[in-house]
Amino acid sequence: MKNNTIKKTLASAIVTTTLMSGAALAESEPVKIGFLLPYSGTYAALGNAITNGFKLALEQNNNLLGGRDIEFVTIDSQADPSRAPQNMSQLVNSDEVDFVIGPVHSGVAMGMLRVAKQTDAIMIITNAGLNAATNELCGPNIFRTSFSMWQDAYPMGQVAMDRGFEKVVTITWDYSAGQEDVAAFEESFTAAGGEVIEKMFVPFPSTEFQSYLTQIASLNPDAVYTFFAGGGGVAFVRDYAASGLNKNIQLLGSGFVTDGNLEAQGEAAEGILTTLHYSETLNTPENNAFVASYTTSFGNGPDTYAVQGYDAGMMLVQALAQVNGNTEDRDALINALASVELDSPRGPMSFSASHHPIQNIYLREVRDGKHDVVGIAAEQLQVPDTACRM
Structure with a gap:
C-alpha cells in the first residue's frame, strides 16, 4: 500500500513537472x-x-x-x-x-x-x-x-430625418457590402418616418454613374444616401458634384465614401455628411x-x-x-x-x-478637406447580433 502511494505521488509529480515545463517553454x-x-x-x-x-x-x-x-x-x-x-x-x-x-x-x-x-x-x-x-x-x-456595415450606416437614418430629409434615394454597388450598408440606413430612416423613393444598385465594380445621376435629378429627392469606397467613392463624389446635384440635394453616406479619399475628391467632397466610428480630427488627448x-x-x-x-x-x-x-x-x-x-x-x-466593438459613431462633415466632427450620431452603439450563439 505504501509503495503504491509513493508511486502515485511520483507519477503526479512527473505530470505536474511536465506541464510546468511545457508552459514555461511556451512562454x-x-x-x-x-x-x-x-x-x-x-x-x-x-x-x-x-x-x-x-x-x-x-x-x-x-x-x-x-x-x-x-x-x-x-x-x-x-x-x-x-x-x-x-x-x-x-x-x-x-x-x-x-x-x-x-x-x-x-x-x-x-x-x-x-x-x-x-x-x-x-x-x-x-x-x-x-x-x-x-x-x-x-x-x-x-x-x-x-465595424459592421450595419453599425456605421444605421445612425444616419435618424440624422437624415432630424435634418428634414424626408424623401431619399439610395445608391450603391450591387454586392453584399453595399446591400448591407443601405439596408441598415433604410431600417432606421423608415422607422423614423422617412421614405426611400428609389433604390439604385450599380453593377460592381462599375464607376459609370451618369445615367443614375440623371435619374436622381428627375426624382429630386431631399437627399441621396450612398455607399461606395476606394476609387468608386472618388468617382461618385466627383461625378455628383460635376452634375451640379451637390448644390441642391444633400449627399449622405457611411464614412467610407470619403475616408482615405478626401485628397483625391478635392472640393467635390465639401459638405458631404457621413457617419463613421473615427475621425482624424477628434480632439481628445488619446487621438x-x-x-x-x-x-x-x-x-x-x-x-x-x-x-x-x-x-x-x-x-x-x-x-x-x-x-x-x-x-x-x-x-x-x-x-x-x-x-x-x-x-x-x-x-x-x-x-x-x-x-463586436461597442463604440461611438460620429457625424462628420467635410470642411476644407477634413472630416470635422459635428457630433455623436450614436453613443456607444451596440450591434444587435441576435443570431450569435457562442
Missing part, C-alpha cells in the same frame, strides 16, 4: 502574430495602414506581449477570397501562429472564418465589415476591432497623441484603418498582460480578450457578447 518562445492582409493591388494602402497601426501599438509597449518577444508572419491576401482558406490554414497549421490579424475584404473574411471555426484559431478582424462575422458566424475565438505618434513614425496622418490595427495591437497588449503572457490556457486568454476595455483614439471601446 519563453515569441508570441507569433500572423497578418493576412492585402499588401498589393487596390487595397494595399489599407493593409499597410492596419499593419502600421498594429505595430505602433506594440512599439509603444516595448515590443513585448505579456513579457514575451513577438514574431510576425505576413501573407499578402491579394484581396482574393479563393486563396483565403489556404492562406489561413498556412498561418494556423504550418506557421502555428497564436493570433491571426485581418482581413480587409469581406469575401476573404468568409474563407478565413471557416478555417478559424474548424481550428479554434484566434482571429481578430481589423476591417471586413460583413455583418455575419459576429452574428451567424460568431465564435468564442472570433473578435473584431473594426491627438495617436495622430502625432503615427505621423512621426510613418510620415503621414492615420486613417480609420490605422486605428483599427492600432486597437487590435492594444487589445493584445492588455489581454496578454492579464494572463501573464500565457497563450496555452485558451479559456483564460479568450476571457481576457473579451474583457478588454480601451481608451482608443476613436473613443471608449469595449466588446459585446458577440465580440
